[in-house]
Amino acid sequence: MPAIKTSGAELQASVAVARYQQVKDHITQGIQDGYWQPGDRLPSESELVQQFGLSRMTVNRALRELAEQGRIQRLAGVGSFVAQAKPQSTLLHIANLGDEIRQRGHDYVCQVLAVERIAAPVEAATALGLHVGDSVFHALCVHLEDGLPVQLEDRWVNPRMAPRFAEQDFSVLQPSEYLVRNVPYDQMEHVVDAVLPTPEQARLLQTPQAAPCLLLTRRTWSGGVPVTVVRCLHPGSRYRLGCRMQADGRPVVG
Numbered sequence: 001m002p003a004i005k006t007s008g009a010e011l012q013a014s015v016a017v018a019r020y021q022q023v024k025d026h027i028t029q030g031i032q033d034g035y036w037q038p039g040d041r042l043p044s045e046s047e048l049v050q051q052f053g054l055s056r057m058t059v060n061r062a063l064r065e066l067a068e069q070g071r072i073q074r075l076a077g078v079g080s081f082v083a084q085a086k087p088q089s090t091l092l093h094i095a096n097l098g099d100e101i102r103q104r105g106h107d108y109v110c111q112v113l114a115v116e117r118i119a120a121p122v123e124a125a126t127a128l129g130l131h132v133g134d135s136v137f138h139a140l141c142v143h144l145e146d147g148l149p150v151q152l153e154d155r156w157v158n159p160r161m162a163p164r165f166a167e168q169d170f171s172v173l174q175p176s177e178y179l180v181r182n183v184p185y186d187q188m189e190h191v192v193d194a195v196l197p198t199p200e201q202a203r204l205l206q207t208p209q210a211a212p213c214l215l216l217t218r219r220t221w222s223g224g225v226p227v228t229v230v231r232c233l234h235p236g237s238r239y240r241l242g243c244r245m246q247a248d249g250r251p252v253v254g
Contacts, residue, residue, distance in 0.1 A: 019054050023062035026052075028071060031082055042072060042080040068211065070237030083237075098174055101145045109147075112170045113204075114140040117159070124156040127219060127229035137165045139175050142204055149205045150238050155230040161222060176230070183227050185220035192216050197233065205235050212236040 030036045043051065048059045063080055066072045074080045101108040120128070120136040128136065137157040142149050155175055157165045162183050170178070179185075193215045202209040216232040 019052070020058045020062040020065075023048055023052060023054070023059055024066055027062070027066060031071060036082045038082050038084045040082045042082065044079055068237070096174070096177055097143050097151060098177070101143075101150075104145075106146045107144075109144045110171050110174050111142040111144065112139070113142065114138065115166050115168075115170065117166055120156070124229065128156060128158045128226045130158070135159055137162070139165075139170065141170060141175065143174070145238075148238065149207075150234060152201055152204050152233040153230060154233070155228060157228045158226055161225060161227045179220070179228055183222055185222050185227060187221040187224075189219045190216060191218075194236070195233075201233055205233065207235045207237075 027036075027042060036042060045056055045059050045063065048054070048062075049056050052059070063072065063074060067074045067080075070083055072080050073083050098108045098110065116138050117135055118138055119133045120130050122132050124130075124136055124138075125132045125134060130136065137159055139153070139155045139157070141153040141155075143151040143153065153175065157175075157179070159165070162179060165175075165178070168175075168178050195213055195215045197205060197207065197209055197211070197213050199209055201213075202211070205213070207213070214234045214236055216234070217229070218232070219229045220227045
């Protein structure tokens with residue numbers, strides 16, 4: 001078998017990758033071993049440059065990628081810190097996001113961007129079993145944890161099922177909580193996709209447009225009639241979705 005030739009440029013690139021990966025592995029292992037806890041300040045770029053004998057550019061790349069992966073947080077002029085563990089929300093029922101955040105001891109705020117009654121566009125009409133142009137409620141909210149956006153909620157509601165939806169103060173009682181209390185559902189559908197945010201979504205979530213997000217699309221029915229369809233967009237580095245269940249499909253409690 002003939003020998004595989006590697007150019008000098010390819011070898012240099014390989015060495016560079018190995019070097020910045022050393023820094024990433026060192027920090028990742030320290031976090032996993034508990035040497036650095038969430039919120040702890042990490043060694044500075046200068047300290048890592050001296051410790052590993054690498055260029056500042058190489059160390060900066062390692063820290064930048066760790067930040068993009070959600071493992072650390074970087075504050076300009078302050079330093080790098082171990083990121084808080086990403087909260088996980090269940091897929092088995094409609095979670096109360098505000099309660100989940102408060103239970104972690106964090107501040108919760110719902111910023112209401114829009115609550116309106118408009119003509120249903122194609123997507124909303126199809127999801128709710130209505131005709132295009134029928135009257136529907138639309139709500140757009142940003143949910144924040146300690147001042148940082150963790151969810152963009154884009155919701156459509158069937159007025160027949162919740163005629164007073166638009167009269168509510170959703171900064172006090174979030175839309176999902178109002179609907180669960182007033183329109184008990186008997187069927188629910190959850191679909192999760194990995195997506196990139198639009199420029200406007202990235203702006204509202206205060207995240208780079210190139211940063212992947214988790215999109216949870218939920219529909220509920222009551223007596224066979226669609227109640228609501230909502231698209232909940234979460235920055236992937238700040239949130240996770242999951243569940244645990246028995247082999248027979250029943251959820252594990254406790």
